[in-house]
Amino acid sequence: MKWLPQARRLAHEVVRPESRWHSAVANVPRHQFVPRWWEADGEVWHLRTGPDDPEAWLKAAYSDRTLVTRVDACHADTADAGDFLDCGTPTSSSTLPSLVVRMYRHAMIADDNQVLVTTGSGYGTALACARLGDTQVTSIDVDEHLVQAAEERLGVLGEHPQMGVCDITGLLPGEYDRIVSTVSVRPVPVSWLPALRPGGRLVTTIAGTGLILTADKTADGGAVGRIEWDRAGFMRIRHGDIYEQIADDLWKGAARDDGEEVSQSRYPLLYPPDAWDVMSMLELKLPGIEYRQKEDGETRTVWLLYPDGSWARATATGFLESPVVHESGPRRLWAELDRIRNRLNRSGALPAYGAQVTITPDGMTTLTRGSWEAVL
Known part of the structure; x- marks a missing residue:
């Protein structure tokens, strides 16, 4: 050839x-x-x-x-x-x-x-x-x-x-x-x-x-x-043949249940992998979230699933409508996402990119920018 x-x-x-x-x-x-x-x-x-x-x-x-x-x-x-x-x-x-x-x-x-x-x-x-x-x-x-x-x-x-x-x-x-x-x-x-x-x-x-x-x-x-x-986005390190998956019972609950709390977001529906700055900030605080989405005509649904059993499901019709959010488990995942979007709207930027990195000899990795800090 x-x-x-x-x-x-x-x-x-x-x-x-x-x-x-x-x-x-x-x-x-x-x-x-x-x-x-x-x-x-x-x-x-x-x-x-x-x-x-x-x-x-x-x-x-x-x-x-x-x-x-x-x-x-x-x-x-x-x-x-x-x-x-x-x-x-x-x-x-x-x-x-x-x-x-x-x-x-x-x-x-x-x-x-x-x-x-x-x-x-x-x-x-x-x-x-x-x-x-x-x-x-x-x-x-x-x-x-x-x-x-x-x-x-x-x-x-x-x-x-x-x-x-x-x-x-x-x-x-x-x-x-x-x-x-x-x-x-x-x-x-x-x-x-x-x-x-x-x-x-x-x-x-x-x-x-x-x-x-x-x-x-x-x-x-x-x-x-x-x-x-x-x-840049790369696949996570794996230690065996496949990645560990979110348990089926958590996914089934997130797909159909009303959850423990129902609210309406102030922002249009977002699929976090489409907004790397927002997703990166959310992942730094809550590592290991799994994202899923589905479109049914004009209706779009986004799920956030977390290993501790927390989940959030947000559904909206059209691109301007604020989604109805169902959440359950120990953490309110969509509420955390909205807090990050609040910070972005208030400050015009998020602090992760350009942050200073310090790794101690025993492996503790800390990101800092101004008063913001995240420990991996």
């Missing part, structure tokens, strides 16, 4: 020509790392097989988009042709190239750095190898299949970085100048601090938010940094 012109076009789209990452994007064959992927059509996931449709393969691989390679425990690599899944949660992907490069640029990687990255499809690892050389790159993932597949595909390109099956929240296999995680975490794993060399930098995102956290190691073994004026 004539992939090189496509890779060069992609590089021109996502990286400035003078960037040291431009050559990497222009010369790494992304399609080799994603021969199969899942595409969503509503709640149904359809398997796409690249060699069966080379034109569609090139178009998908060399577009600036994320390609889902695993849904729940189902790898696209091992699925049968024509397979589909009625529902499911993405658990691995090939991240859109522009975001991979942005994360690496936030890391401020120097030519002589030893870098730890997360594996996924292996494409991001290939970019790091192209930029630095494979002897300076270590790539890890909790999923053995992903590591083995990426190692084989990298080997075809003549790249042989150190690869490992490893939970990134646990003990890391070496010491590094940079740690770049394209899975989201909360809190920042304490194991990263001893694995960072003096003056080293870590880059990650906070789970459930659009917040990119960068921090440089300090002499006391901790780190200081900030929440960047940038946005």
